[in-house]
Amino acid sequence: MSTPSRKRLMRDFKRLQHDPPAGISGAPQDNNIMLWNAVIFGPDDTPWDGGTFKLTLQFTEDYPNKPPKVHFVSRMFHPNIYADGSICLDILQSQWSPIYDVAAILTSIQSLLCDPNPSSPANSEAARMYSENRREYNRKIRDVVEQSWSVD
Template sequence: MTVITTTSAAATILVATTNVSPIIAVTIAAVTIVVTTTTHSRYHHYHLGLTCLTHELNGPNMRIATVALHPTAITYTVIVFTIAVAIIIIVIATITVAKRMSTPARKRLMRDFKRLQQDPPAGISGAPQDNNIMLWNAVIFGPDDTPWDGGTFKLTLQVTEDYPNKPPTVRFVSQMFHPNIYTDGSICLDILQNQWSPIYDVAAILTSIQSLLCDPNPSSPANSEAARMFSENKREYNRRVREIVEQSWTAD
């Protein structure tokens, strides 16, 4: 009855913490408990000779006390219990990671990453952070033969489980001076807002941002100073952009 109760409790914990099916949970819990119980039983038989000797010398009551209070037996029981708990924790962690990686958003991001590795567009790179595919680091290189030429600009992409039905949140980490980039690095770009479509992937997002650098839209400014300078004093605007490019060489 104790084994059944323990198995039931362990299975309930597995179902509650991982959403795994009850049948799988019961199987995992039962196997773990049977293995540890069997191992403990073998240990008990190994020490049976000592127990019987104690029984003969001191009577049945002393035998029970010896088995219950023997330091080695207590230590062994703690070790076996710890191993059982560790096995269950490892199984829970494995199942949880597998389930998290199987969501539609994460599957799509894995496909996006594979495409970036196999067929990277010129002048961009990106990859998810270690152990977090929902947060990406990216780099955009300034287009050749433009004021942005030679710049190395860092970005982050924060993705939610709604992806690709909703766009990621993209912002520049590098300091920027551009009509459509806010001072905090956020980007005013139609495909990241009302013109978003699930057909866009990470490569398309980064490519569009790269194109935006040298083809801004001053009529929808995120930085009013940059927009005004771009429209009224292109020479000064280009000078400011070159300063940003030079800063990108030494930025962490």
């Protein structure tokens, strides 16, 4: 059954395969266009450099009118990522727009890694450390990067 949501996701998938943004990949899981696995590589020349971070994106038939549920599968330490891996990002909540596609979602999450919003924390310890002790925060991030190399 091909619905508008599924057609849009197929377009998103083809576009992502044909012209992927740097450091990002994603594809449907087990031929289920509504559930995707994705990988974001830590941006170069940042504490996240070298990291390989896995995510899932769960879409509903309301996509693109409603955002997917996005979770990190990889362990993360970040002011805007909850312990369960869910992400506090405006475009995934109040600022969602149907113009966003999967590539835009993943690019925004990749940008969030290096540009957190500590004033709206999902992880208060990470937010405090980011604001008060950047050196220790960066050390924790390097630990997370190293852990991202192991097989989940």
